[in-house]
Amino acid sequence: MTAERAPIAAIAALGITQIIGYGTLYYAFSILAGDMAKDLDWSAEWVFGALSAALLAGGLVAPWLGSWIDRYGAGRLMTLGSGLAAAGLVACAMAPTKAAFVLALIAVEIAANLVQYGAAFALLVQISPRTAQRSITYLTLIGGFASTIFWPLTDALHARMPWQHVYLIFAGLNLVVCLPLHAWLSHGLAQSRRKASQLPAPIVGQLAASARPLGFALMVTAFALQSLVGAAVLVHMVPLLSGLGVGASAAVIGTLFGPSQVLSRLTNMMYGRNLSPVMLALIAAALMPCAVAVLVLTAPSVVGAMAFAVLFGLGNGLFSIVSGTLPLMLFGSEGYGRLQGRVTSARLIVSALAPFALAFGMANIGITWSLALVVGLGGSAALTLLAVNRLARHGT
Template sequence: MTAVGNDGSLAKAETAERAPIAAVAALGITQIIGYGTLYYSFSILAGDMAKDMGWPTEWIFGALSAALLAGGLTAPLLGGWIDRFGAGRIMTAGSAVAAAALAACAYAPNGPAFVGALIALEAASNLVQYGAAFALLVQIRPRAAQRSITYLTLVAGFASTVFWPITSAMHAHLPWRDVYLVFAGLNLLVCLPLHAWLSQGLARSRRAAIEPPRHVAGSLPAPARPLGFALMVVAFSLQNLVSAAVLVHMVPLLSGLGLGAAAAIVGTLFGPSQVLSRFINMVYGINLPPLRLAIISAVLMTAGVAILLGTAPSIAGAMAFAIVFGMGNGLFSIVTGALPLMLFGSEGYGRLQGRAMSARLIVSAVAPFALALAMAHIGISWSLGLMALVGCLALLVLAAIAKVSSAT
């Protein structure tokens, strides 16, 4: 086996080998559909779901939190499957499971059946969204994976831009159950064939290879990896806590700080800011070491929260918050794929991603409730201050990773 070494050699290898553009384009389509149908559509349809089930709307979001928690617990197992069977095969099966889970939600006769289908939906999400897609890019061409991940996140960043209006337009004419059935068809008829094509292409390339694949070797030596992995998971979890909590409550936060009707307008800046930061990184920072990119991401997210806290109820300040925080969150998506590759290498990447993703998903399930509880008991300003503190802690942990890396 031939290995590519640390940060510097990885950057040179990335430059020498082209990203698999056809695979990135195909995954870009499936990620837009995957995130659009399995994630972004939920908030638009939740009110109709609640009426249909006879539940308060918060119960529907509580069911989503329970499903996210269950999905987080299954992530390590699914990550092992990705390494064992190949990401292409797992994503192909995941598209079928996602379609079946969407249909099960649509046909759920009662609340318990709906919650069970929702849990299946979140488990399927782990099979078809970023974690699996990043692993597929690593398996296709390890030395170009960092560049490929950047390209993919740029394309997939349009998922909310595409599916929020599509879901709203469909829901104006169809009940939520029919919308979910249409989305099941998209996963079955578009995503599944594309994932199957990627899987077959990967299998053919491996059979035709004359030399064994050149893997990327992680920058951390074996003795430092347990500590490095623990620090990385803590840093990712802290950043994910800030991201998930703030994004779910963005409009209520802005409204509670006195922005009124402008809150919804300010919130629309977030999505384009994510795409902008990924585009800037693609053009100017494609070979930037992932750890440095992680620190930049954490600085931007923390600074965004601090700007909002320090300028409210200024509309200009809120706009700056949405832009800065959105740019940091956009880079965070790249970091979650690129940093594990840099630190631990390409072998066993799927299993490693599954373990790291498990912690992030569990935090994502708890974070919105935790921030809601904090806002109710200590107020919005103190809650934002707490989020800024969490962001600072993430920066300290990332600095500790840098210290561990330099010491080895």
């Protein structure tokens, strides 16, 4: 019996839409935020506060969106999401008031839930549950180039035009490139679902029904803690480095972090087939707090900052994979969209609060103690995943 092939065409199409989805809806914002603040007559903090509010709103609606993905198919919802993303970006660019801008930003973050990894993972599960873990690894490898492409692209466009025009161009990419690709994937999935003989066999989760509530609570707690560590550190990267006396290495870190994410995914794709998702999750959870500890203990060493960038990138890169594969291993493919929606909700809510929480900590207890708390939270995520691993091994 030959192994099922991963749906390469679908992965390639989703890889393109993930690069555009993350590039236009996530990575571009930090580059354009300064000019957004000037045009809206806001401080930069208020603009990022608006983003936090939008992320929070996106997190609150994520469980409902996940249920719709299960009911109507991920392809249809991703097609709708591309249209909503384009409309949201246009609305941001043309917003006449601050309130209108915030509402448009909320629409953008809701659309992000429909077109980024959570929905894309669900689509791969719906197409071929048996190959989904491998497909998710391939997809995250491609998606890892989003920052590498869109940070310089956004910067180059912004040097020639106002941020509103950049957003209009990005709206066009979502409408002209992503929407047709998602519609094509939706059509193919709908055709296969109409043919009962071609319905893919579902994956059965490793956890028994009695163990699933505890397993889900532990997994979501671990993912939320990792999201908190990731969001807090990445948003405050430059002030953290400056406060520790290694601000001059910020440019070096920027060049090392992205490739390290891709390297971790490539290494896992080539050599990690014998590692279970829960073990991969443990490695990711251990790397991130270790990276922060290295930064604190070696500051103001540039070499230490470079080691931090590599370790943190490796951990964050693996985290993107296990956020899709671990729920599939533990709970199976039935209801995967709803499951991803609930996981995404917890992650987004924590990610929305993380930048403020770390900023408050740095202002009141200092950078070193704040980062020590970050290390502790990251270590707690690893310990929580150890409990998940024990639960998975026993199955009950």
